Amino acid sequence: MMIQAVHVPESAAAVAAHSARGGWIMGGGTVVMPLVNSGAATGSELISLRRAGLAGIEVRDGVARIGAAAPLSSVEEHPGLGFLRPAMRTIASPTIRNLATVGGNLFVAQPYGDLAVCLLALDALCEIAGPGGRRDAPVADVLASGVAGGEFVTAVVVTLPEPGTWYYHKAMRRRLNSASIVTVASVTRTEDGVVTSTRIALGGVAPRPVRAVSAERLLRDRPLSPEVLTEAGEAARSDTAPFDDAYASAWYRARVLPVHLRRAFTG
Numbered sequence: 001m002m003i004q005a006v007h008v009p010e011s012a013a014a015v016a017a018h019s020a021r022g023g024w025i026m027g028g029g030t031v032v033m034p035l036v037n038s039g040a041a042t043g044s045e046l047i048s049l050r051r052a053g054l055a056g057i058e059v060r061d062g063v064a065r066i067g068a069a070a071p072l073s074s075v076e077e078h079p080g081l082g083f084l085r086p087a088m089r090t091i092a093s094p095t096i097r098n099l100a101t102v103g104g105n106l107f108v109a110q111p112y113g114d115l116a117v118c119l120l121a122l123d124a125l126c127e128i129a130g131p132g133g134r135r136d137a138p139v140a141d142v143l144a145s146g147v148a149g150g151e152f153v154t155a156v157v158v159t160l161p162e163p164g165t166w167y168y169h170k171a172m173r174r175r176l177n178s179a180s181i182v183t184v185a186s187v188t189r190t191e192d193g194v195v196t197s198t199r200i201a202l203g204g205v206a207p208r209p210v211r212a213v214s215a216e217r218l219l220r221d222r223p224l225s226p227e228v229l230t231e232a233g234e235a236a237r238s239d240t241a242p243f244d245d246a247y248a249s250a251w252y253r254a255r256v257l258p259v260h261l262r263r264a265f266t267g
């Protein structure tokens with residue numbers, strides 16, 4: 001479809017007014033623009049979030065509120081979000097990270113969406129605006145079901161993980177600028193080496209980021225030893241629905257999942 005209008009509203013309320021009338025929300029456009037250029041766009045109007053005042057990041061009292069239109073490079077560079085820096089640096093290239101936004105990363109198909117995997121492990125909350133007003137929803141719901149027509153994400157809110165509880169590992173074909181074969185992100189607490197609580201999110205192994213609930217169950221009250229972690233990775237296969245793509249086959253993804261889950265914790 002040909003694009004007939006591009007709106008660049010200057011507030012979230014103005015975005016909401018445009019989206020209520022239809023139109024396609026655009027963050028950084030790294031996914032949207034190639035579709036527009038190839039004629040595969042599904043709508044005829046674009047609504048850019050670039051000037052809508054949704055790009056701020058505030059970190060205060062152990063909580064981060066990250067505007068949906070914040071580019072990934074702002075997350076990477078923010079001094080209060082240092083735990084996410086290594087993860088951000090596994091995403092695409094610096095040029096793409098300057099354009100691609102936090103909100104957009106929630107809506108890209110796997111094997112992309114590595115920040116989305118982190119946000120799922122962190123149990124982030126999405127702030128959403130739309131024709132019906134404002135609402136909040138767990139990122140798990142947004143990743144599983146998207147948002148309603150006319151709605152858009154305005155920010156994500158994250159409780160910062162306690163020191164020593166954050167784990168991230170992304171297996172790629174190349175060390176940089178490559179999509180995920182398996183991405184693992186986790187907030188895991190231990191006491192005397194034994195797991196007291198854990199949330200594990202996986203990317204690259206299902207059409208959307210998923211929680212590895214079987215692995216989480218297996219790890220509770222057990223040590224974070226390589227053997228237990230391998231068992232947990234094998235259990236996690238039942239939480240996944242791997243796919244074939246240009247980076248890896250479904251078979252390969254399932255086969256290497258336990259190795260990469262273990263590496264997320266043991267390095």
Ligand SMILES: Cc1cc2nc3c(=O)[nH]c(=O)nc-3n(C[C@H](O)[C@H](O)[C@H](O)COP(=O)(O)OP(=O)(O)OC[C@H]3O[C@@H](n4cnc5c(N)ncnc54)[C@H](O)[C@@H]3O)c2cc1C
Nearest residue numbers: 027028029030031032092100101103104105107113114153
């Ligand atoms: C070459 C290349 C390599 C990449 N490699 C990686 C990688 O390794 N890891 C990774 O995680 N990602 C990767 N990406 C994907 C990149 O991170 C995403 O393209 C980006 O995060 C999407 O953000 P955007 O703002 O550009 O989205 P857009 O293209 O603007 O939008 C994408 C979708 O999200 C919707 N959307 C955008 N913002 C919102 C919002 N606030 N509320 C509701 N809907 C919204 C749009 O309507 C659209 O459907 C890569 C992309 C490219 C082009």
